Each structure stands twice: as C-alpha cells, then as structure tokens.
Amino acid sequence: MNDEDVGGSDFTRMAILDLLGRDGPASRATIARDLDLSPATVSQVTRRLIHQGVVEPLYFAPSEGGRPGQLLGLVADAGHAVGVKLAADHLILVDVRLDGHVLDTTTENFDALAADAIPRLLASLGAFVGTNATRLLGVGVCVPGVVEHPDVGDVDAEVLGWSRMPLGRELRQAIGVPVLIENDVKALAVAERLYGRGRSRRSFVVVTVGRGVGFACVNNGVLERGSHGGAGEVGHVVVSNNGPQCACGQRGCLEAYIGSDGLVAAAREAGLLKAGQGLDRLTGLADRGDPGARQVFARAGQRLAYGIAPVIAALDPEVLLVAGEGTASWPHWDTAFRSSLTRRLPGWMRGTPVEVDPWDESSWARGAAAIVLATPFDRNGLAGQQRLQVLARLHGD
Numbered sequence: 001m002n003d004e005d006v007g008g009s010d011f012t013r014m015a016i017l018d019l020l021g022r023d024g025p026a027s028r029a030t031i032a033r034d035l036d037l038s039p040a041t042v043s044q045v046t047r048r049l050i051h052q053g054v055v056e057p058l059y060f061a062p063s064e065g066g067r068p069g070q071l072l073g074l075v076a077d078a079g080h081a082v083g084v085k086l087a088a089d090h091l092i093l094v095d096v097r098l099d100g101h102v103l104d105t106t107t108e109n110f111d112a113l114a115a116d117a118i119p120r121l122l123a124s125l126g127a128f129v130g131t132n133a134t135r136l137l138g139v140g141v142c143v144p145g146v147v148e149h150p151d152v153g154d155v156d157a158e159v160l161g162w163s164r165m166p167l168g169r170e171l172r173q174a175i176g177v178p179v180l181i182e183n184d185v186k187a188l189a190v191a192e193r194l195y196g197r198g199r200s201r202r203s204f205v206v207v208t209v210g211r212g213v214g215f216a217c218v219n220n221g222v223l224e225r226g227s228h229g230g231a232g233e234v235g236h237v238v239v240s241n242n243g244p245q246c247a248c249g250q251r252g253c254l255e256a257y258i259g260s261d262g263l264v265a266a267a268r269e270a271g272l273l274k275a276g277q278g279l280d281r282l283t284g285l286a287d288r289g290d291p292g293a294r295q296v297f298a299r300a301g302q303r304l305a306y307g308i309a310p311v312i313a314a315l316d317p318e319v320l321l322v323a324g325e326g327t328a329s330w331p332h333w334d335t336a337f338r339s340s341l342t343r344r345l346p347g348w349m350r351g352t353p354v355e356v357d358p359w360d361e362s363s364w365a366r367g368a369a370a371i372v373l374a375t376p377f378d379r380n381g382l383a384g385q386q387r388l389q390v391l392a393r394l395h396g397d
Contacts, residue, residue, distance in 0.1 A: 020072065140368035149384060168181045185216045204319045239253070244256045
C-alpha cells in the first residue's frame with residue numbers, strides 16, 4: 001500500500017487498525033514500513049485514532065540504535081460486542097471486549113422448535129444487553145446451520161427446525177444495532193484468527209466434535225465460506241449409503257456415525273450402555289479403561305480421519321485445530337485419528353500439527369462476538385452492508 005493508493009483516510013485508518021488487531025502493539029515507524037505509508041500519514045491518522053479513544057500510546061520499545069519508538073495499541077474497552085450461541089435446547093450469551101476479553105456470560109434454556117422461539121430469544125438478548133449499549137458495536141449470533149450472507153442472516157438449520165429463517169432481520173428490527181449471523185464453526189474460526197492460535201498462522205483448519213462434526217478453514221487469512229455459505233460441511237458427506245439416519249435427513253453421513261448420538265448408538269449396539277445412559281457414561285467407561293468403550297472412540301477417530309483427509313490434502317493448512325464439547329473424550333480418539341490421518345495424507349503433509357483446544361462452552365458465543373469485533377481489523381470480514389454501521393459505532397461518528 002502507498003499513500004496514493006489509500007483512497008482516503010478511512011481506508012488508511014482501517015489498515016492501521018487491521019495491523020494492530022492482527023499483530024498487536026506497533027510503533028509508528030513499524031506501521032509506516034509494514035503498510036508502505038509515509039510517516040506523516042501514519043502520524044496524522046494515528047493522532048485521530050487516539051483522539052477517538054480507539055488507539056492509545058503504550059510504552060517505548062528498546063531500540064538497537066537511535067531513539068526508542070513508542071508503541072501504539074488498541075484501547076481494549078473502545079468497543080464491545082454481544083455474542084450468542086444458539087443450540088436446539090439452550091443459548092449462551094457473552095459480552096466481549098474489543099481485545100477478546102469476556103466481560104460477562106450467561107446460559108439459558110431455549111427451545112428452537114417452539115412457536116415463540118424468536119420472541120424468547122429477543123427477550124433474553126434484550127435483558128442481557130440491558131442499558132449497556134455504550135460502545136456496543138453489534139450483536140453476533142452463531143448457529144448450527146448454513147448462513148449464505150452473514151450481514152443478511154437468513155438461516156437454514158435442520159437441527160433447529162429452521163428453513164430460510166430471517167433471523168438477522170428480526171433481530172435488527174427489534175434491537176436497532178448491527179447484527180451478523182454465521183455458522184458456529186466458522187465463527188469459532190474467526191475467533192481463532194483474531195484472538196487465538198490462528199493469529200500467528202495464515203492458513204489453518206478448525207475441526208469440531210460433539211453433537212455434530214464441524215469444519216472450517218482460514219486460507220491466507222481469509223475465512224472460506226463457499227458460494228452459498230456451506231463450505232466445510234464435511235459432516236454431512238455420505239460415507240455409507242445404508243448407514244444410520246442423520247439429522248440432516250440423509251442416511252450414512254459422517255456425523256451420523258461419530259456425532260454424540262452416533263457414538264451412543266454404537267455403544268448400545270455393543271452392549272456397553274443401557275437405556276437412559278449416554279455419552280457421559282461412555283466417556284467414563286473409557287476413562288476407566290473399558291476396552292469396548294475405548295474401541296468406540298477409536299473407530300470414531302479413524303472415521304473422522306478418513307472423512308477429512310482429502311480436504312486436508314486439498315487445503316494444506318499450517319495446523320489442524322480440534323475443538324468442541326467432544327474434546328472431553330478426545331484422548332480416546334487421538335491415537336487412532338492421528339495414525340489414520342497420517343496414512344492418508346501425502347508424504348510431505350504428514351507432519352501437519354494437530355492441536356487440541358481445552359474446551360469451554362462459551363467459546364461458541366465468543367466466536368459469535370468475534371464476527372462483529374473482526375470488522376475493524378479485517379477488510380475481508382463478514383459485516384458486508386453493515387460494516388459502515390459497526391465502524392461508525394467504533395469511531396463515535
């Protein structure tokens with residue numbers, strides 16, 4: 001980027017926020033060098049950002065020669081976003097600061113199939129936001145389904161019983177702030193890119209295990225969404241024509257075998273679980289060394305590796321991140337998963353690192369907030385036609 005290509009101070013301002021949001025505090029000289037801007041332009045724009053309370057001077061960094069440079073960083077409480085994770089039977093709400101710090105969280109019962117599901121969601125959201133609208137950049141919602149355009153927010157989610165649900169429009173009309181809707185695993189990948197282990201990697205994959213099987217990819221710093229928002233739906237690829245029924249309506253999907261319901265069904269068929277016993281019981285048996293229970297998880301790890309190996313080979317990520325509530329039992333998946341994945345990848349990819357997330361249920365909702373908070377830092381973000389509204393709130397315009 002050079003000064004002639006900037007196209008106005010708004011673009012420059014976004015580029016500087018993008019740099020500070022991705023890489024952390026930096027000196028004016030570093031900003032000018034990395035963005036190919038003149039020192040005068042950087043001084044002028046950062047002066048405005050400091051005046052708006054979005055950027056603040058921090059400390060002076062040691063210098064190898066000459067005068068030490070003062071580092072600039074984001075003001076952590078310059079903005080915040082509310083994130084909502086919608087599941088079939090509960091919802092999680094979090095309030096997240098611009099720097100990713102979670103200020104507040106709550107979990108409530110929710111019935112997505114109820115006739116009054118949306119009014120109840122609005123009531124919960126309104127009570128959570130309360131009067132704390134100062135510096136609220138927007139609301140992000142993540143769902144276990146497909147969203148074609150996050151800034152529009154129409155949702156297709158079989159597990160919620162929703163088809164073309166105009167969730168974004170309903171929420172925006174009711175609460176009057178920007179609202180972005182995204183698939184839950186993609187939102188999780190955005191949070192990893194912005195605040196987590198993906199911050200230092202340009203290309204990575206997130207795989208989630210739990211009730212379902214999720215997959216998302218960030219390639220060269222950009223979240224892959226596909227032409228209709230469905231990129232990464234590997235859990236609903238049919239692996240057996242005569243397999244068990246899946247929640248999506250097909251038979252033999254990968255998720256039908258290794259999602260939590262599939263694991264419980266396999267354990268019952270093997271005589272490991274009685275009626276009324278579920279995944280917690282199966283995990284407990286495996287933890288105590290039961291060979292049959294461990295075999296159920298090992299088969300799941302093998303099937304997961306078989307299912308995603310072709311996709312990993314096509315994407316060639318720097319790292320594979322495993323997350324989701326199912327990671328509580330991951331030690332019983334791990335060996336079979338890694339060995340099966342290694343056997344099915346090209347030789348030069350067999351060293352691809354696999355890292356497992358210490359899971360917290362609120363991570364889903366934090367991901368939802370991240371799709372709003374990423375707006376000032378990511379010109380390839382998801383805010384679309386609502387981007388200017390989010391930025392106006394950040395800058396107090």
